[in-house]
Amino acid sequence: MLRWRRRWIIAAFVLTVIVVIVTVLVVIPIPFSSERLRKQMIANLADRLDAEVELATLELRLVPRLSVVGTGLVIRHRRHREVPLISARAFEVSSSLSALLRKHVTRVTLDGFAIQIPPGDVDADSGERGSRLGGLPRPGMNASLRQVVIDELIADNATLTILPRRPDRPPKVWRMHELHLQSVGPAQAMPFRSVLTNGVPPGEIDTAGTFGPWNVDDPGATPIEGTFTFDQADLSVFKGIAGTLSSHGDFTGSLERLVVRGRTSTPDFTVTIGAHPMPLDTIYSAVVDATNGDTTLDRIDATFLNTSLVATGGVYGKSGVRGRQVELVVTMDAGRLEDVLQLVVNTPKPTMLGGLQLQTRMEIPPGDRDIVDKLRLAGTFHIAGGHFTDPGVQTRINSLSRRAQGKPGDESIHVTSDFTGTFALGNGRLALRPLRFDVPGALVELVGNYGLRDGSLALAGDVLFDAKMSQAVGGWKAFLLKPVDPLFRRNGRTFVPVTIGGFRGAPKFGFDRGRLFNRDAPPRPPAVSTPDRPSR
DSSP states (O other): OHHHHHHHHHHHHHHHHHHHHHHHHHHSOOOSOHHHHHHHHHHHHHHHHTEEEEEEEEEEEOSSSEEEEEEEEEEEETTBTTSOSEEEEEEEEEEOHHHHHTTEESEEEEESOEEEEOOEEEOTTTOOEEETTTTOOOOOOOHHHHHOEEEEEEOTTEEEEEOOSSTTSOOEEEEEEEEEEEEEOTTSOEEEEEEEEETTTTEEEEEEEEEOOOOSSOGGGOEEEEEEEEEEEEGGGSTTEEOEEEEEEEEEEESSEEEEEEEEEEEEEEETTTOOOEEEEEEEEEEEETTTTEEEEEEEEEEETTEEEEEEEEEEEOTTOSSEEEEEEEEEEEEEHHHHHHHHOOSSSOSEEEEEEEEEEEEEOOSSSOHHHHOEEEEEEEEEEEEESSHHHHHHHHHHHHHHTTOTTOTTOOOOEEEEEEEEEETTEEEEEEEEEEETTEEEEEEEEEETTTOBEEEEEEEEESSOHHHHHOTTHHHHHGGGHHHHEETTEEEEEEEEEEETTEEEEEEOHHHHHOTTSOOOOOOOOOSSOOOO
């Protein structure tokens, strides 16, 4: 909290500095010599701002309009000389005599305007990192400052830089290609428009609205409202996903607590591991808390292909950890399994079709890892009316259902499958505890895990039939199996312990003989194979 409050104090200070510069030019006696004017302005600014001021040149011009033109302006705080807080390659303050009599300045133009915020130090009392300008005194808002109004302020191609504490880290730089403010003064609302480049993800932000009046005692309470568009944001900077995002919306509130509502559109959203671009659209409402940088997501409605979901949660800082963690609760009431499979599985077509319901908690911790490897999920799912797209697989499922009902020769039975499960995802592996697979006449219960990257399988569990083993086999083999029917029966159903290993494209099915005679033993999934992986 300390860090962000001091940054807003710095922002208030920067705006006040601009007003102070103009005020000094308005209220100080104008000498006949430009050099004397330059020295007088340096002395006045240094006294008012408790700062070291450099000003290469300053020239008073009377034609074609009354103006003051300066170059090489640099302002450093006396206790932190190593970093220029504010600098401008050149500036021009112009007005008319009638405007000056009303304490108005027609226009201020800043060329090469730059603001640099030094890295924070650890606060001795709170242990939090604050700005190294934490001791910067706020300029007094006396009557002369409050009366001066800049009708128009232009600072195109300005930069805001936040310097890192660690020298091996790059600074955060916001480049404002356009920055226009009107009616600039500390005691009133100021219309603004800015076009800037966002750092992560990179893209162009165009925003306009009103800002102020400044709350001197609590800069974070300064009101702000407006609209924004964010175009051509490259999501590939986040490892594991890709796409070009565009967004638009509005915001209102204060610098300390900003309510943001908007929409995003990503026509080519891609999870790298799935490699299937698809359109992703969202509508969201969020609250940005600038005192700690956290964002609370009141609601996100997302749609891709024929699937929609709702998410709530936020993006939060964690003590002692660089970066921020995403925490969401996701609910999918009417999704499609094939859409989700296309998103995360790299196969030419989805392996299964069906309705999908899902509830999960999602966490994406900070760190420079692929999103698939650091994503954490925990929840439940239900697949209704599942149908496999591979004819061979679906034929085997039909055969399983026929045999489980004691009708091995009935080719008219075509079934859909229902799946229910509890799952957890971490480090790129999906754990199932358990997975229940239901078709007419049979129930399959499995535990184990699945590798998202390599498609490896390590599952074990039970297959339960309504029919007896001999009835499931049929034909002459039925007579051979009748004596062992009691061995496989449990609670009125046939019990077959199985294991599934190998990989998604070439699963290996096994019969767990040990559990046949010790039915209370927990299922033991086979070890994950690594050599001779089939291509996906």
